[in-house]
Amino acid sequence: MNTAVQPKVKKSIFKRWWFWLIVVVVILAAAGKGRGVSKVTLNLPADEQNFINAVAIAQGASNSAQNDMQRGSAKATRDQAICSTLKPQNLVARNWTGTVKKITSNSEGKGVLEVEISPDVLVKTTNNAVSDSFFGTLMDPSNPVFQIASGMKPGQAVTFSGNFFPDIGKTECVEEGSLTLIGKLEGPEFIFKFSALAPYQAAASTTTSSNASPAPSAPPIPPAPAAPAAAPAPQINAIQVAASATQPTAATPAAPAPSQSSGSGELTTGSDQPFSTVAGILKTQQPDGGDRQILLNGKPLFQGSDAQWQQPVAKFALSSGRDAVLVASSGGRGNSCEVLYYFALLSKDAQPKWTPEFGTCSPGGRYAHSGDTVTLTIPALGKMETSVFDGNQVVEDGKTVAMVDSQDPSK
Incomplete structure (x- = not known):
């Protein structure tokens, strides 16, 4: 009996060994693809941002x-903000x-296209002739955009x-195709007529594409007539950004990072350039033979083994005399995650506060401030993810980031 069973056991072990080998190969292949994607940085126009x-x-x-009453309030606020952005330019992007x-077609062979501009946010044509009778978004095969798509x-x-x-029912700023209130808020599908389309030309910051021929950018559409009595587009506040710099010495301290007029820029993993904030100078310091420290107005925020993982990235001026400093953290103190971020919230007469850590573990990307x-x-793996700080909390992919011990910068 024993001699009959033994070969069967060996065969089972052999199969399991091959199964786990295949799993490891697939995971490594997926990780390699993810690293390639993470190098692409999308440069968003200010109105899209x-x-x-x-x-x-x-x-x-x-x-x-x-409850839905709270959702209704959120939708009204969103629609007003969208109108402030799009109405001055006649709803043109x-x-x-x-x-x-x-990418598909309807039963008549006309082109249907959906483009995701942010997680779960689509701009799209309609997908049937009845709905499209109001808009004319479906692409005829003779249309150059159809041929490109x-x-x-x-x-x-x-x-x-x-x-x-414009919304047909006049309850929203622009036409949106979801049937439920939650759908309109959490997975909106904005009806859109495409007039130009082209492969995105990636930023020339990747090692894999630095010598490649650039893809053509989308041709701009003719200017639309000015909208009457339009509200001005929101102004972008000045941002203070850490420039690349060598670490300051006691003899020649570096000047605080200068104020920038642009409201957007590239994300970095930080530098030792000091920042002038409403609460004082924020800077890094490493005395000879001592531990590296991060100081705010001369007092340590992080020091010792904790401080070595923190790097200030950029300072943003907020309302009510506050500053928010974006800080890069090496995955929450040096674990396998390459980089996470959090905001240090500073004011003149109050103790610093923190947002939870957030991010995708990948370096790079862009910021915009308004x-x-x-x-x-x-x-992120195969896509770009969006995190929004509203002056008090961080919303990541549509979900508020909660303060838990594993994401608390003070711990």
């Missing part, structure tokens, strides 16, 4: 809402960027232009 800000904040508000979500594939980064539509809102677009 403002649009995404409004939608992302509403996504987070809906996710944490206790020029050279926006996103990722192809779906037919050569693309889901997941491809693109640049596009076109226009949104008023009390700071938006980070960060590479």
